[in-house]
Amino acid sequence: MKAFEFFEHTADIGVHAYGRTLEELFINAARALYEVQGRFDLADRRILKAELAANSLDELLVRWLSELVYRLSADGVCFKHFRLQFTGEQKLVAQMEGGAVDFGHSEVSEEVKAITYHQLSVKQTADGWMATVIFDV
Amino acid sequence: MHPLTKISDVLWELPQTYKTGMRVPGRIYASEPMLSRIVGDNCLEQVANVACLPGIQSYSLAMPDIHWGYGFPIGGVAATAPDEGGVISPGGVGYDINCGVRLMRTNLTQEEVAPKIHDLVSQLFRDIPCGLGEKSDLRLGRDEERKVLSQGARWAVTHGFGSPEDVDFIEESGCMAEAESSNITERALERGAGQVGSLGSGNHFLEVQVTDEIYDETAASTMGLFLGGITVMIHCGSRGFGYQVCDDYLRVLGRAPEKYGFHLPDRQLASAPIKSPEGQEYLAAMRCAANYAFANRQVLGSKAERAFLHALRISPDALGMQLVYDVPHNIAKFEEHVVNGLTRRLCVHRKGATRSFPPHHPLVPPRYRAIGQPVLVPGDMGRYSFVLVGRQQAMSQTFGTVCHGAGRLMSRSQAKRELSFDQLRRDMEQRGVVMMARGRGTAVEEASAAYKDVAEVVNVVDSAGLAKKVCRLRPLGVVKG
Numbered sequence: 001m002k003a004f005e006f007f008e009h010t011a012d013i014g015v016h017a018y019g020r021t022l023e024e025l026f027i028n029a030a031r032a033l034y035e036v037q038g039r040f041d042l043a044d045r046r047i048l049k050a051e052l053a054a055n056s057l058d059e060l061l062v063r064w065l066s067e068l069v070y071r072l073s074a075d076g077v078c079f080k081h082f083r084l085q086f087t088g089e090q091k092l093v094a095q096m097e098g099g100a101v102d103f104g105h106s107e108v109s110e111e112v113k114a115i116t117y118h119q120l121s122v123k124q125t126a127d128g129w130m131a132t133v134i135f136d137v
Numbered sequence: 138m139h140p141l142t143k144i145s146d147v148l149w150e151l152p153q154t155y156k157t158g159m160r161v162p163g164r165i166y167a168s169e170p171m172l173s174r175i176v177g178d179n180c181l182e183q184v185a186n187v188a189c190l191p192g193i194q195s196y197s198l199a200m201p202d203i204h205w206g207y208g209f210p211i212g213g214v215a216a217t218a219p220d221e222g223g224v225i226s227p228g229g230v231g232y233d234i235n236c237g238v239r240l241m242r243t244n245l246t247q248e249e250v251a252p253k254i255h256d257l258v259s260q261l262f263r264d265i266p267c268g269l270g271e272k273s274d275l276r277l278g279r280d281e282e283r284k285v286l287s288q289g290a291r292w293a294v295t296h297g298f299g300s301p302e303d304v305d306f307i308e309e310s311g312c313m314a315e316a317e318s319s320n321i322t323e324r325a326l327e328r329g330a331g332q333v334g335s336l337g338s339g340n341h342f343l344e345v346q347v348t349d350e351i352y353d354e355t356a357a358s359t360m361g362l363f364l365g366g367i368t369v370m371i372h373c374g375s376r377g378f379g380y381q382v383c384d385d386y387l388r389v390l391g392r393a394p395e396k397y398g399f400h401l402p403d404r405q406l407a408s409a410p411i412k413s414p415e416g417q418e419y420l421a422a423m424r425c426a427a428n429y430a431f432a433n434r435q436v437l438g439s440k441a442e443r444a445f446l447h448a449l450r451i452s453p454d455a456l457g458m459q460l461v462y463d464v465p466h467n468i469a470k471f472e473e474h475v476v477n478g479l480t481r482r483l484c485v486h487r488k489g490a491t492r493s494f495p496p497h498h499p500l501v502p503p504r505y506r507a508i509g510q511p512v513l514v515p516g517d518m519g520r521y522s523f524v525l526v527g528r529q530q531a532m533s534q535t536f537g538t539v540c541h542g543a544g545r546l547m548s549r550s551q552a553k554r555e556l557s558f559d560q561l562r563r564d565m566e567q568r569g570v571v572m573m574a575r576g577r578g579t580a581v582e583e584a585s586a587a588y589k590d591v592a593e594v595v596n597v598v599d600s601a602g603l604a605k606k607v608c609r610l611r612p613l614g615v616v617k618g
Contacts, residue, residue, distance in 0.1 A: 008548040010178060010205040037269060038576070055392075066384055073377040074327040076270055103270035109578040110549075111269040111338045111618075113380045114232045117387065117404040118207030134207065136232050136380075137339050137549065 001127055004032035013112075013135045014119070020128035022057075023084045026064055026092070029131055030082060033065055036135060038109040040078045042099035048079075052092045058122040060090045061131055065115040067094070073113070076101050110137045139176040141165065147201075147601045151184055158402060159188040164196040165203065166535075166597050174546070174589075175203055180210035186402045187215050191410070192223020194476050194483060198535055200490050201597040202544035202589070206231070208405035211489035212544065216474060216536045217411065218483055224399075224408035225416045227390060227423070229486030231467035232383045234423055235430035236341075236374030237308075238464055238491075238513040238541075239438055240524065240610075242360065243445070244457030245367040247347040250613065253449060257345060258571045258614035260448035264440050265343055267336035268575025268618040275436070276331050283326075285333060286318040289428030290463075293435035298334075299442075299460070303435065305502050307463040308492060309470075311431040317421035322385050329378030329429060334436035337376050338579050338618030342518060343441060344370045345614035349521070356508040356526050356607040360461045368610055369445075369458070370522060371437050372515055374467065375430035382426045386419045411484055420469070427468060434463055461524075462511035466491045466541035474536050485536045493527035493539040493604045501527075512604050516543045516591030518583055518615045519568050523595045523606060530602035539598040543591035552587040553578060565615070574617035583617060 007014040015032045019025030034040065050067050054060035071077045079098030087093055114136040122131045141149040144164070149172065151163030163184040167175055175181065180203050187209055188197035194216045203212035208228025217223030250257065266273050277285065285292045290304050290311025304311040336343060346368045351357045362368065375382075393409035393416075394401050401408065409415035442458045449456070469486045476483070494501050494510040501510045509526035516522045531537045547555070558577040561584045565572045574580035598604045 006550055008550060010545050010548050011211060012207075013549060059391075070324055070328065070381070072269075073380075074324070074330075101270060106270075108269045108576050110576055110582070113339070113377065114384055116207045116232075117391075117407075120404070136207075 003028040009134055012137050015133050015135065017131045018128065022086055022129055025129040025131055026061065026084055027082045029061060029065060029133065030068055033068055033112055033135065034078060036110065036112055036137070039107040040101045041105045042078065043102040044099045046077060046099050047095065047097050050094045050096065052094065054090045056090060058120045060092055061122055061133060062115045062117060062120065064092060064094065065133065069112055069115060112137055139172065141172070147597045151181060153188070156185040158400065159185055161188050161193050161196050163188055163199065165199040166601055167201045168593065168597050171201060171593065179205045183210040183213065186406055187213055189402055190215060190217060190224050190226060190406070190408060191399050192217040192221045194218055198538070200540040201594045202489065202540045202542050204544045206488065208403055209486065209488040212540060213488045214486065214490045214535060214538045216483040216485045218481060219411040223411050223484060225411050225420055225469055225484055226406055226408035226486060227383050227386050227419060228406045229488050230423060230469050231488050232380045233374035233467055234379035234382060234426035235465040236467040237430060237434065238466065238515055239371045239434045240461040240513050241369045241438055241441070241458050242362055242461050243367045244455060246365045247367065247613070250345070250367050254345065254571050254614050257445065257448040258573055258616065260444045261343060261441060261616050262573040264444045265336055265437060265616060266334070267616060268338050271335060271575065272331040273334040275334050277333060279326060282330055283318045285432045286321065286425035286428050287316050288312060289431035290435040293432045293439070298436045298439035303460045306460045307431060308465055311435065311463070313424040313427045315421060316424035316428050318425050320418045320422040321382065321425055325378055325381035325385060328381045329376065332376040332378065333429070333433050334440060335376060336373050336437065336616070336618055338576060340583055341373045341618055343437070343616040344518065344612045346370055346522065346610040346612050348608050349611040350609040352606040352608060359505065359508050360511060360524065361459060362461070362524065362608055369441050370513070370515060370610065371434055371441065373434055373437060375426040376433060378429045379426040382422050386422060389415055390419060423469065427465065430465070462513065464491050464513050472537065474532065483536065485538070487538055489541045490538045491541045492537055493531040494537050495527045495529040495532060512539055514540055514542060514591060514595055517585040517588035518572065518612055518617070519565060519570060519585030521591065522610045523591060524608050524610065525595060525599070525604040525606050528602055528605055531604060535603055539604045540594050543588040543594055545587060546589045547587040549582040552582045552584060556581050556584050556586060570612050570615060572615040572617065576618060580617050
């Protein structure tokens with residue numbers, strides 16, 4: 001199973017992410033988010049925890065990815081390993097391991113500035129789960 | 138076959154019957170050759186979706202640089218009436234609130250600058266933080282950041298960035314009133330704390346340009362522009378701060394349609410009645426982000442001036458750098474417009490669209506009152522940009538609005554598939570443009586071939602009588618994120 005693939009959007013970047021489980025789907029969507037932005041070397045090691053809630057599963061995916069966008073934009077922190085636990089219909093507890101990006105030694109591409117709701121979907125498929133989301137760059 | 142009806146050679150109507158829920162027809166400014174690209178994109182659907190907004194007046198409008206956005210198309214314009222349940226939509230402003238363009242003129246000529254262009258672009262690239270992970274050298278405490286949000290460009294001037302006269306040449310005088318920073322989340326403040334005075338990435342840029350064609354000598358000389366003269370153009374917005382404000386309020390306003398009993402065809406069009414608490418809170422927060430962007434461009438302009446002085450080792454008088462004008466192109470504002478013979482106060486959403494007020498309009502600065510408001514339309518980094526002035530037909534046809542840029546031709550991934558960085562650099566060298574970019578991928582996505590020819594776009598608004606061409610600016614140096 002592919003982890004994710006990008007699709008055409010005129011001004012921004014569309015992603016289809018896949019996973020056998022919801023946890024895998026959300027982690028693969030996170031990897032797609034970082035893939036767009038470059039290959040980051042880390043200057044230190046940090047572990048952070050986030051508790052997220054939303055009104056629907058697809059909005060929860062936006063919250064999750066927006067959390068990662070915020071951490072990179074505000075603190076320059078990128079995560080490489082994740083442990084996710086869905087604690088209710090639309091609730092997620094995430095443990096994220098990563099660190100501050102060493103921008104001097106990283107291959108930086110473009111910044112994802114926001115996760116949009118346009119054409120957003122999270123669906124169950126024969127193999128597991130599939131999400132569609134567009135990143136604003 | 139497309140669903141559009143021809144109104145004139147440059148104007149097409151999307152009938153109200155095109156989609157259930159449309160409250161007004163759509164109108165698209167485009168030449169016939171542009172139409173196939175527009176129809177092939179998803180943006181007609183988006184024009185129709187915008188026509189479903191409660192309180193929308195006259196038409197859901199689209200400028201010739203229209204392309205697929207989310208919620209509104211890029212190049213979309215909608216005016217809503219507060220007293221008819223009209224809504225405010227963050228999707229009609231965009232994530233990068235008050236993304237806009239600033240143009241500065243100098244006394245310098247191409248002959249003086251060309252031999253030193255490499256040094257000059259290097260200096261600008263060193264002094265202007267750009268690209269992912271590059272922070273500004275200004276790190277603001279919360280109290281200081283809140284002053285930025287309430288004072289806009291004036292905050293920058295009082296901290297030594299530019300001169301007090303600059304604010305006369307910024308739309309809204311560089312500061313939107315009724316900005317309320319208590320509506321701003323801690324996350325937005327955190328993202329904004331280290332980014333005032335940084336360029337960011339994506340399609341943002343700083344260009345050193347030369348005026349290479351003049352179409353209206355009087356208007357050009359009124360703006361201090363002359364053939365062969367050097368200008369500086371900056372395209373930038375409210376950085377992570379504005380994105381976070383938009384993100385925060387999309388969540389709040391996402392629930393508003395259900396609460397206030399209206400249906401919208403796209404979640405990204407999340408809206409609330411202007412008179413509702415949610416609508417008022419978003420407006421107050423949006424104005425904070427608009428002021429952040431005005432301050433940001435003011436600081437960037439000042440940094441650019443210092444870089445010129447340092448690289449060229451000349452005096453400020455010899456440089457003669459002055460702000461021509463600064464325009465937002467992602468914004469919602471209350472303005473007076475005539476609808477069906479009545480003057481009304483409307484909320485005009487401009488999503489990738491520029492205000493274009495005509496001569497003698499009271500909101501045009503006195504220096505430009507006789508010629509009309511300067512309209513700045515950047516093109517791609519290899520070709521050229523245009524300066525126009527607003528005309529009267531814009532008031533009667535488009536709520537005083539024109540286009541904002543070239544509009545993309547290729548998607549970002551297509552550009553990366555078909556072009557390479559080395560190819561791009563060679564192409565830019567052949568065109569005589571020195572380019573410095575932080576991210577190679579971003580630069581390739583912004584290559585000329587990925588964009589429509591902006592000349593076609595400005596010719597449409599010129600032919601439609603919405604704005605008048607004044608001059609063309611060709612890049613000599615480009616700084617990209």
